[in-house]
Amino acid sequence: VAYHHGDLRNALITAAADLARSGGPGAVTIRAAARDVGVTPTAAYRHFADQQDLLQEAKYYALTRLSDAMNAELHRRPALDNRVQRALGALGAIARGYLNFALTEPGLFRTAFSQGGQPPALGIPIDDDPFRKLTEALDELLEAGYLPAARRPMAELAAWSLAHGYAMLLLDGPLQTFTPAEREEAYVRGLEIMAAGLGATTLSPDLTKALIGLAS
Amino acid sequence: VAYHHGDLRNALITAAADLARSGGPGAVTIRAAARDVGVTPTAAYRHFADQQDLLQEAKYYALTRLSDAMNAELHRRPALDNRVQRALGALGAIARGYLNFALTEPGLFRTAFSQGGQPPALGIPIDDDPFRKLTEALDELLEAGYLPAARRPMAELAAWSLAHGYAMLLLDGPLQTFTPAEREEAYVRGLEIMAAGLGATTLSPDLTKALIGLAS
């Protein structure tokens, strides 16, 4: 319903998203959002309980855009006949969309995964959720006999962790100085290792034991 | 040299590190550090150019502690005869130390990888650098015939990304609600996939093509 302003709540969310885009989560303040909309800070309190509440909306927005980026990449890929090709293609598209978004919209990416508030959920809140598609791709790899059953549980998390860690190391970590060519190279190498690891036979008990060690 | 205070610079760095430990990078301020040491904020400007400079020292401290944690885990593992076992053991120890540190000292971990200032370097600044040991472990896997040569370049980054991403998803992301048992389970699965991926044969061209797609 439109009163004085029209739709101040959404206008403030948009302003918060723009702030997040250009300045990351720390730039999302009630005062700045109100200023950008051309309204008094007090007015924002009609629509948000506090600053945390506004930031939460910016996080949700950022997550939605991340989701869009992954879906866009999924739709760009050609349809493939072979099940394993199709499933690995989906995996690659999701990873590619994730990285593209992180590099293209670092402020939003950092906001989506910033500390505090509700953490981004695992596949529940967003329509057309790419996390579910990742799950489906891994299920398909299992059914096609590519992925050993013992390795199926939580395999999503390994893929996600790899992409997420790589994005973070590029944005804020030691890989900041990478050229685009180096970024692409490292991306391809990492993805190949992941795909090969999903498809490889189980490690021998000796090697597993050496690798894992003891939980401390 | 000890003047009025004795060693104010180091005292301030210690205070900054404590602030980072309990409150993350955002808690590292000149005023708070000076307050904790019992000194005027102005005094800090005798030793640091500005707040960024102090934060940089806290980052360096955090990185050193992270390095310690990995080395400690490396020393805890028994020596193994088999080259591949030894190399995978080192890989696992480094990953375990990394994760342990992130979970035990989240404030320091976030500080080490916080945005701004100098990014943590790749293996140069710290004595007894675990990144170099990771490199050596991968070289050993190559020489032992476990890791195909085509997969060697930048393999460090895949392992690091996996551990880093997993740590971040645990600390600030959707895995915050994981129980210790779930954390351990996901950790083991991810590490196995990585180790298997390093040792697996090269993917077929068809699968590689489906996986990678085109750089956009």
Next chain:
DNA sequence: TGTACATCAGTGAACGCGCGTTCACTGATGTAC
């Protein structure tokens, strides 16, 4: 359809906070003779 009234979105001013940083200074330490 018109009027009195209730609702409530947004205003304007102000609060207290902690921050980074600068200024003119003081007083302890080190040094030249």
Next chain:
DNA sequence: TGTACATCAGTGAACGCGCGTTCACTGATGTAC
């Protein structure tokens, strides 16, 4: 060894900033009759 002096680490006060949040209010919108 003693004294005058220079150095410089730390003080105390203050600046301006942007923030979150609250208060009493105004004036436009919607509604009851």
